[in-house]
Amino acid sequence: MSPKLVRAEHDATSRRDRPLRITVDGEPVDGIQGQTLAGLLLASGRHAWRHGPSGAPRGVFCGIGVCFDCLVTVNEERDVRACRRRAADGDVVTTQSRTPRQDEEHT
DSSP states (O other): OOOOOOOGGGOOOOOOEEEEEEEEEEEEEEEEEEEHHHHHOOOOOOOOOEETTSSEOOOOOSSSSSTTTTTTEEEEEEETTTSBBBOOOOOOEEESSSSSOOGGGOO
8 A cells, every 4th residue: 555645637537636634643634535544644644553462563564454454443433444444524533552441451
């Protein structure tokens, strides 16, 4: 998956860009309708948005929804694959890690 976005005027499909804005960890991030969350995050300069059990940074690995490295929380729904989900205007995205949530530690 590439962070490069082909400008609409150079796109052979004659697409028309419709801007959108999501919030990632409380910060506004602008994108274009049709981008996946992973594509939008990459285009905004984020190459990793969670950490694995070892502490290693994780982001997009396969880009097709097989590996689960790009998991985020979207609108309070955990474990959303960012490479498979199209961004929607107003989405609230929270990065996550593989550590247990506070409320699950004592169960």
